[in-house]
Amino acid sequence: MSRVNPGADVVQREAQAMRRMTESLVEDLSENVPVDQVTSAVGAAHDRFAGKPIREFVPILVERIVRSELADPDPTVRVPAPSGRAAVPAPVARQEASGTRRVVSRRAVVPLSLGAVVVVAAVVAGVVLLPGGAETPAAAPVAAATVVRGVVGSEKMAFFADERVVEVLADNGITVEVEPAGSRQIATSVDLDRYDFAFPSSSPAAERIQRARGVTAKYTPFSSPIAIATYRPIAELLTAAGVITPGPVASFDMNRYLELAAGGVQWDDLPGNTTYPVAKNILVSTTDPRSSNSAAMYLSIASYVANDHTIVRGATAEAHVLPALSKLFLAQGYTDNSSEGPFNQYLTNGMGPTPLVCIYEAQFIGAAAAGRITPDMVLTYPTPTVLSNHTLVPLTRPGDTIGRLLTDNPELRRLAAEHGFRTGDNAQFTAVAAAHDVPVAADLIDVVDVPAYDTLERLLDGVANSYN
Structure with missing residues (x-):
């Protein structure tokens, strides 16, 4: 199955995030580091991620590298929030001076201590960044949470709102935001540039979307x-x-x-x-x-x-x-x-x-x-x-991830059956119906x-x- 290539909007969002992150670094480090040294370090760090397939967390990793290399005495990692959709980092456990730990909620600015090992979107670079900027292969990458937006047939809204579904997606590093629309509306009049996936309720509507968007990938997790x-x-x-x-x-x-x-x-x-x-x-x-x-x-x-x-x-x-x-x-x-x-x-x-x-x-x-x-x-x-x-058409790489999870994750398939959908396991589906x-x-x-x-x-x- 073919994958979805990053679109121009992904490139534009990364450029905006990099620009804002660079401005922030220049402002924070201006007392000790010349501007041209900061911008040169940003460019060199950015080049290290050239050709990597997943782009959402590149600005975060670049800032992490630059601050480490330039030995900022009070480093923070800011997640830039450009206009449009932006990746949202997962909650990060942080060691406080008192010895206690607290979870920093997902938001636009997330402080991270450099005194501990930080794993941020290792899937982007295939490496774990250690204090001092050293790199080591990521044996068990930890995916940071990404906000993935979709437009779906209204009959699936209850499924995506189910706290158990939300939890499974969160365990896989994903927060899903969905909006309802009629399936033919999704295929004909909804502005799909705003979304990572379209999830109409039939294959004809999905086919129309695929034709219009030039996408060959699709998933049919339930019916x-x-x-x-x-x-x-x-x-x-x-x-x-x-x-x-x-x-x-x-x-x-x-x-x-x-x-x-x-x-x-x-x-x-x-x-x-x-x-x-x-x-x-x-x-x-x-x-x-x-x-x-x-x-x-x-x-x-x-x-x-x-x-x-x-x-x-x-x-x-x-x-x-x-x-x-x-x-x-x-x-x-x-x-x-x-x-x-x-x-x-x-x-x-x-x-x-x-x-x-x-x-x-x-x-x-x-x-x-x-x-x-x-x-x-x-x-x-x-x-x-x-x-x-019910056919999901991925419009971005994160959207493709949602399609694969809904199709392959056993817990999500079980929860879909609990919401009345047929997932190919007749015994599971009939057991749910009989229970009600x-x-x-x-x-x-x-x-x-x-x-x-x-x-x-x-x-x-x-x-x-x-x-x-």
């Missing part, structure tokens, strides 16, 4: 199928209507549902309906297909069924299914940009406004783990369904592929155009 959440009284109505088949794991017949939607059948048209007799079309609530991945995945299922159970290919098939697809979305009214919106409404407002909602399976399990699922709430699986592969009394399909059988990237984009654009 989640599309599901339909409803309530027991609604499930009973739709069971009588032939849409839902009850059982240990309830299924939602997309073919029968599309028949009702195409005919404009309303809830109060259903025979014997005394529990939800409202004059509203029978529709699944979704997110906005113009911005959100879950809606795009729902559209993929509907397009397959509307196209006689065949993946849509070609202009003729696209034109054939677009009217039916557009109707599924246009009749909903307002739709949210991300999957957290309709699901939170489902959890808090009851079946009145949202009798059926398209979600990720992981959201239901995560809500159950948080004690938010009531006995009247029912999880069903559309037949067929699609598997939404959520009946799930251990092995997904009736799963179809999403249309090709360009086809899905044209279908989404066609639905978007129908809004105007």
Whole structure:
């Protein structure tokens, strides 16, 4: 798998940090050391790190070397804080005069005593710096903490906010800051220059990002199928209507549902309906297909069924299914940009406004783990369904590190399963679901592929155009 090369922003940040660090050294040492000697020492120390792949901590190491070489009697190591993202050092244990130790919190200026061995981002240079400037190969490098910023599908925010996840990442020298956005927004309108990684909820959105950014690397640490959440009284109505088949794991017949939607059948048209007799079309609530991945995945299922159970290919098939697809979305009214919106409404407002909602399976399990699922709430699986592969696209080297950790770290994989995501270990996933009394399909059988990237984009654009 190819790695991400440092971009121009990394070079610019390093140059800013080096300039500020040099100015600080000149100011601190001006009484005893000529300016040209300071700048010459900085240049020589900087040259020692030429060609090293990880750049975030080079200014820190350069200042450490220069202060040691110039024998500053009261040395400090300052972490310059240029505009934009900056690496943040890990807490550093420091020996105080009293003999006690204290931990210096992560911040822009971190004093470090030169009276002790200091290991700062040894991964940058492959060396440990000892007092006096001596070098020795780093047998066990200690990675300083780096702030890594990402933009993610909203359904993953709870995972990244989990204190246990934060702790595992911190143990690996990383602090992650994430912001939520709809997956299609991430791929089309979010300014990705601000982030180290993009983590949409599907491979088509990730593919679009890869194309636009010229990145070949990607990671798919976990996945989640599309599901339909409803309530027991609604499930009973739709069971009588032939849409839902009850059982240990309830299924939602997309073919029968599309028949009702195409005919404009309303809830109060259903025979014997005394529990939800409202004059509203029978529709699944979704997110906005113009911005959100879950809606795009729902559209993929509907397009397959509307196209006689065949993946849509070609202009003729696209034109054939677009009217039916557009109707599924246009009749909903307002739709949210991300999957957290309709699901939170489902959890808090009851079946009145949202009798059926398209979600990720992981959201239901995560809500159950948080004690938010009531006995009247029912999880069903559309037949067929699609598997939404949550795909991380690294935009910088630190972003690539996050992708590898989420994919390979056993503890992070276990925690992802606790948040309802499938990580490839079915036994682990089903154990989590069972622990929270959520009946799930251990092995997904009736799963179809999403249309090709360009086809899905044209279908989404066609639905978007129908809004105007």
